[in-house]
Structures are given as C-alpha cells and as structure tokens.
Amino acid sequence: MLDSDFFHRWMTATAVAVDREAGRLTELDSAIGDADHGSNLRRGFAAVTAVLDEDTPQTPGALLALAGRQLIATVGGASGPLYGTLLRRTGKALGDAAEVTPGQLAEAFGAGVAAVGKLGGAQAGDKTMLDALLPAAQALGESFAAAREAAEAGALATVALRARKGRASYLGERSIGHQDPGATSAALLVAALTEAGAARGDDGSGS
C-alpha cells in the first residue's frame, strides 16, 4: 500500500531529479523552445517540497492536490498548468483514502494524464509531455519500473517527431531531431516513482 509518505518521497525524488537535470532540460528547451523548462520545473518542485516539508497532508489525494496547486502557483509557462493539473487531478481521483494500492494509483494517474490532454489539446505523437505520460500511465498498471521504461522510451521517441503543440510547433520541420523537454521531464517524474518505492521495497507491482 502507498501512504502519504510514499507520495511525499515521490515529490522529493522528483525535485532532486529535476534539480540535477535542470541544465539538460533547459538545453533541450533551448533547441526547440525558449530555454526555460529546467528553471521552470526546478522552481516549481522546490516550492512543492518546501510546502510539503512544512505541512504534509495526511492523505495521498490531498498531498498530490496540494503539490499540483503549488506547481500552478509557482511555475507559470505551459508546463505549470499542465503538470499542476496532472498532479491535482491524479490527487482528486485518489479521493481521501489514507493509503492507496498501486493499481489505484495507476488508474488515478490515467485520469490525471487524460486531464492534461484535455487542457492542452494535445494527442499522442504531438511531441509533448504526453508522449511520455500516456505510455507511462498504460504501463503503471504493471510496475513502477515498467512505467519508467515506457516513459523513457516515449521521451526518446519524441526525437523523430514533428511538434504540433507548444512552442516547438513554431519550428515546423525544424523541430524534428530534438527530444522534447516536457517529455524528458515527464520521464523524470515517472522514474521518481521507483525511487520513492525502493525506500520501502515497493515496486508498484502489487494491486
């Protein structure tokens, strides 16, 4: 079972990963965007861990909803509302249970990803964070590791795509050949699940 500690660890692990990879994310965004994705997410997840460290909500749902609101309040740009909505809607779908199963998380995460799709109007193959999030949501029913692999494969696959949403779409053909920054950070978020689970030997394969 995954308790609010697990979700706290997830957010912390994401913050650490985003901080470590911020330069790379900004570099990727510099090629086909506006060179701010790394600093955007670093600012956002630092704010998330700050608020969670101060006052940790006692249910997974409340915790993710708070994290999502915090992202919306501090990130800005495209990724702020999108990642914020992802966590807020995942949290909302988890309801007010004190603990949830990996299966419940997988389902809720699917709802969160769907909300991202609805908000941004993007679909699979548009070269956005969805190209990592959609396969990850799919594989999350299996295990954290499977979700991680799916997200990473999805992010890598964006290299060949032509962007149809977000700033990269302005480049038309010239967006091909570069990995999408948002898909790359989405893979970090999903990978952090494994880390959060590893602390308690939870690999997300139970249901």
Place this chain on the structure above:
Amino acid sequence: MLDSDFFHRWMTATAVAVDREAGRLTELDSAIGDADHGSNLRRGFAAVTAVLDEDTPQTPGALLALAGRQLIATVGGASGPLYGTLLRRTGKALGDAAEVTPGQLAEAFGAGVAAVGKLGGAQAGDKTMLDALLPAAQALGESFAAAREAAEAGALATVALRARKGRASYLGERSIGHQDPGATSAALLVAALTEAGAARGDDGSGS
C-alpha cells in the same frame, strides 16, 4: 618649379593612397580611437579630387586652399579641421604665384603644420599627426624623399608614445604600443609628394 598640376597630382596620389590604406587606418583607429579614420579620410580626399577634377584652380595656393576647405566641409571629426587647416594654411602661405619652388613649398608647409599645432594644441610627442608632420616639414627643405622618410619614421615612433591629445588620450597607459592613425595618414600625404614629383622627374630637391 611646382605648378598647379603638380599639386593636383599630389592630392590625387594622396586620395589613391588613403583609399588603398583605409582599412589599415581604421584598424589602427579601432585600437586606440573610434574606428573611423580610414573612412573619414577616404570620404574627404575623394571629395577633394572630385572638386579638383571638375574645376582646377590655376595657382598652387588656390588649389591647396580649395582642397583644405573641401576637407573641412566633408570629413568632420578631428582630422577634418586639422588636415583642412594644414592644406588651407599651406595654400595661403603660397600666395597667388602660378608656380612655386620646392623651397617655397617647404616653408609654406611649415606654416601649415604650425597652424595645425595651434588649432589642436598638440606638441611633438603627444602621439598625433604632428609627430609625422613636424619632422616632415623639417626634412622637406632637403627633398621629397627625405620628407617621406622623416614622416614614416615619425609615424612609427608614435608606437612607443603615450597619447596626450585626441581620443587615444582617454586610454592613458593603454595607448602605448599602438601606432597613431593620424600620424600614419600624415605619412601617406607626405609620401604622395614623391609620387606627384616623379611624374615629372621632380624630386623636390631644387629650391
């Protein structure tokens, strides 16, 4: 004897030399000034030859005075009034004779150089055009070639000097180690006398 044709050839030869060396003059001015000396003098001497080609004054004095006025009217910057004054005052000193001796030219040129010193307030060793003009005026009594050598040596010697006049003076110690652009162009002007003389086998050594 030097007639107005000789002075016309002098101005033309100077214009050719300045045009050829404009890049180098600007490069020198870029190191210790504002990167315009080459284009300034190119514009000025092109205007001088244009006006002389159209309507050549019949006396050396009138020709140089016209050339000087033309420099003042087209160059601007520090070098415009200074070179303009040099030619105007040299011309004035030549009076209205139809031909002048090299000795008369040497004397008149000395008056022109003195006027430059008075107008700009510079002295020998201040790292200006005067460091080429003053020794040239001195040696002009001997021959054009001697004047040329003196001017070139004077220009070279400015490398070691610290500027006390003009823009280069703003650099203080940092002006040392660079050749003065105005002294360099002054050497071109003096060297052009040899060319103007060579056309008729006049080496300026008669008096």
Place this chain on the structure above:
Amino acid sequence: MLINVPETVVADALRGMAAAHPELTVDVEGRLVVRRDAPVAGQVGLVSGGGSGHEPLHAGFVGPGMLSAACAGEVFTSPVPDQMVRAAMAVDSGAGVLFVVKNYTGDVLNFAMAAELAEDEGVQVAQVLVDDDVAVVDSSFTAGRRGTGATLFVEKIAGALAGEGAPLERVAATARRVNESSRSFGVALSAVTTPAKGSPTFDLPPGELELGIGIHGEPGRERRPMMTSGEIADFSVNAVLDDLRPDGPVIALVNGMGATPLLELYGFNAEVQRVLTERRVPVARTLVGNYVTSLDMAGCSVTLCQVDEEMLRLWDAPVRTPALRWGR
C-alpha cells in the same frame, strides 16, 4: 549580462521600476505593476502580462490610456494565475476587466485559469487573444500564431477606449478587431542569451540571419545568408501584406528586438516605407523603436494594423505610460 543572479532578475527589475516610476504601484513580491489611481470608476480595467524579457512590454505600457496593470512572469515564462487574479481585483471598478493574452500555450492556460478564479471572486472577465505573427502557419499542426507586435496596438487602442468609459463588450470587441486587423513578421540577426541559460539559445554565425522568429529566442522558420536592410524590408513587409491584404491605411510598428541600434532601425524604417509605397499601402502613423523585445536579440519586426477612423482616433488619443507617451 548586467545582472546579479538569474533567480532575482525579475524582482530586481521591478525594484528598479518602482524607483524610476513613482506614478506606478509596483508590487515586487507579487510581480505586479498597477496604475496608481486604479481602479478608475466607470472604466473597464485592462490587464496584460507575460514572460519577462520583452520590455517595455507589458509593464512599460501601464498608465492612463493604456494598461491598468501588468503581470510579470519569469523570463520567457507566463505569469501564474494568482498574479492575474490579484491584478484583476486591483483594477476592477465594477465595470469588468479585459485580459490581453498573447497566444502562447503557457499564457493561454494560465490566463484561462485566472479568468475562472477571478469570476469566482465576482470580477467580470473578458479575454482577447493576440495572434499576429504570420511566420507561424495557423493550422492544427501548430499552437497557432504567436502574439507579438500587435499586442502594442491592442493595448493602446483598447486602453484608449476603456479610458473613454466604453463597456466591457465594446472594449473586448474592439481589441479583437485590432488583433484581426494586424499582422507581424520578425527577423533575428543574433540569438538571445537568457539569464538562466547564460549562453545564446542558438548558434547564429555573423553572416547569417533567421527569418520568421518569435520573441522568445526560438530559432525562426528558415536560415539565410545575411540580407541588406532593404531586402529584409521587402521580405518582411511582403510577408505581412500577403496575409493582411489591407484595403485602407495602416499604422506601422517598426520594432527592434532589443539590441538593434536606433540608427539601424530608423534606416530599416526607410526601407519599410519604400516597400509600403511600392505596394500602394497608405501609412497613417509610424512608430519606430524597441517596444516588443527579446532580451539582447539583434533584429527587427514589422507589424501593420489596418485602421478605420475610430481605431486611428483611439491610437492618437493621449497616453501616459513609461514607454509610450503622447497627447495632452
């Protein structure tokens, strides 16, 4: 870069604005610049904002006759909904608020969230989406045209109308009309260095330029060997005219991207006017300067807005902001 650390660039700039402009209320913490006399009774409030790095847009356009408030995001990053909600509440006199939103995914999403939240607080909100950049093909294959130079036209003309006490629907409708009547095209002669990245966003060798750039340091649609000012004017003005197809007088904004010397920009304006004359487009007004910028990018953009008599009257109306000032 003339900065302390990348993290404080926006806050530092707001502190500096506060010191230079006592006629504005600057909330450094909240990243807001507001007209000191807001809310103005009986007037619709005009709120805009966006990522920083485009100065004087938007904060430099706050004042009588133009914006009521501007929200400053991080560099090239849309502000967050909280800022916009606080701006809306600060300027709402009861006549409602118009959000002027440049068409970027981030701005659109954040302003949309803010509009919902502000309505919850009892503020009537309308929005105008600015999307004037013809370099982007407006299709389902893109996020739609970017909002660039036309933002200045929308903010000036809608701001003048709001100042006359027009109701929200009319201010919003006119703002939309200005946007629909405007098109832009931009060219970069150098890339941008953002504080966060610290090095140019792309490599642009001195002898080349990027055609069809936006205002966020992104590369353009196409790279070419360097062109003359006249050739750039031909290309840009034709790109704008072929899309706008005006059948009446235009206002021209000949805009520098931030690092273009005014000497060059005025020279470019001469070429822009030549092309407009050749294409028989009458020019009612021309504004030349660095107004909608992209940090230290060298380059320029041309925005044309076809105007009717009302729009021209509102353009000419008095304005008193840090960056745009005329009339009475």
Place this chain on the structure above:
Amino acid sequence: MLINVPETVVADALRGMAAAHPELTVDVEGRLVVRRDAPVAGQVGLVSGGGSGHEPLHAGFVGPGMLSAACAGEVFTSPVPDQMVRAAMAVDSGAGVLFVVKNYTGDVLNFAMAAELAEDEGVQVAQVLVDDDVAVVDSSFTAGRRGTGATLFVEKIAGALAGEGAPLERVAATARRVNESSRSFGVALSAVTTPAKGSPTFDLPPGELELGIGIHGEPGRERRPMMTSGEIADFSVNAVLDDLRPDGPVIALVNGMGATPLLELYGFNAEVQRVLTERRVPVARTLVGNYVTSLDMAGCSVTLCQVDEEMLRLWDAPVRTPALRWGR
C-alpha cells in the same frame, strides 16, 4: 548589421526619421533635423549634434522644450561646420543660438569653426562644452573629460529655459551650470561593431568587462573579470560621487549603451538607488533607458546631476521630442 551599405547608414536613418516624425523637418541631404516651427520668435535656438551612433541623442531630442536642431555626423564622426551653420541660421529668431558641444577634439574644432562662420552671417552664438565623464582624468595629459550622459541633462534643462524666452547669456550660463553639476561613468559588457569596420572595435571575452568606457567603442581604462550588477553599481556610482560630492538632491540617468535589455537596466537601477541610499544622496528624479548610446554596445552608464530648485523645475517642464516626452 541591419544596414544596406556603410556609406548610406546616416542618410537612410534620416529618411526613416522623416517618415516616422512628420512633426520634424528632416533635411536628409544636409544631415539636419529641425523643429518644424523653427525659428520660434523670442526664443534662443538650441543646436547640438555629433557623430551618429548615439541615438536617440541628438536628433531624438529635437522638439519643443529641448533642442531646436541637431546635426548628424557620420558614425562616431563629428559633423562638419557647414551643417552647424545652416542649423544656426534655421533656428535663429534673432535671440541667438547656443551650441551644445560634447568635449571631443572633433566636435570642439568643428563647432568652433561653425561659430565663427555663423557670427559672420550675423547669428549671435554661445557655446557650452559638456565634459562629464569621470573615467577620463582631466589634465594636460588628455583631451579632457568626454561629454556623455550629461548632454541629455544640458539639452533638457537649457531647452526648457530657452522655451521660457530667457536671453542667450542666461541659457548659456544655466547650461554650463548643469554641466558643472553633472558627472558620469560608463561600463561595457561588449564591444561595438561600426558599419565601416564591420567587426568589433576590440576583443572582449564574455567573462570580462571594461570599466570607464566612452560612447565611441573605444576600450575603457581598465579590464576586469565580470562583475555583478550590484558590484558595477557600487563601482560606477562611487566613481561619480567621489568626484561630484553632491550636498543636495540629484537627478539620476541610468543609461543603457544600446544593446542592454531594459529588464537588466531596470535591475541595475535598483542597485544604483541602493548605493545612492547608502551614500545618503537624495534622488529627486530617475530616468532609465537607452538614451546616450554606442551602437550595439552592451553596458550601462550612470550620470548624476545635482539640482537646485530652478534646475528641477526646468527638468520637470513639458518636453515633446521623439525620445523624451512629458508634461501637459
């Protein structure tokens, strides 16, 4: 560079100014920008000018309340006497003309020649020499201090006084008082590329800066590893204050050299104000922007002018020029 060919840069810019500013008379051939209503009966005419590349200085300051006319030289090259004489004759109403001359050998010599020629034409001429740059030691070992940011103060304040109908001696005396009350210091973060040279005037690696630069792309007195905005403010403001030693309020000009983004410049202003507060210097007014520039140079300068009540009143007086506009 956004140019056609180096030879036509100044003429192109003047054509572009003419198109954008119908309120000015622009003589492209003669390289003059003149107030359309000149000469103004009973008013002293204010004429300035200098090399191009410092825009909006000087042509951008022509208009009611400031300059009557500006002469544009080639890039970084003083104009020639003919231009100044024609300007003087165009603006002289019989009340005489004040030449505002920045202290550079070229400007000084050309304006001096022009003054003689204009007097020959029956125009009464006075001159004020602007020399405010404390980076240059004023001794017999230099050409004297350069004229930089204080030029804006002199032109604004003397222009307002001339607009009130004050006689030539008083306008000239006040102009000199403004210059004597002003000091500047400038810093370059990048070199300049002039159209004629086409490459940077000196090599300045990204991690270094030049302290004590002028406005002509010349290197400064000293090169240092990059400093923060706060450190640059400390150095610059202290350099100015140690020379000016004001015992009353100042007007501050926080000036960009041309390619400094307004975002950075406002941030720099915050640091300048901090230093002024630390040194207990009251700031009466602050102006932030790219006003006295050096083509595409990145960098900034600080100019302080200690003001008495009259100078402050004249600073606040209405002005209507392309680049400076306020009041009524």
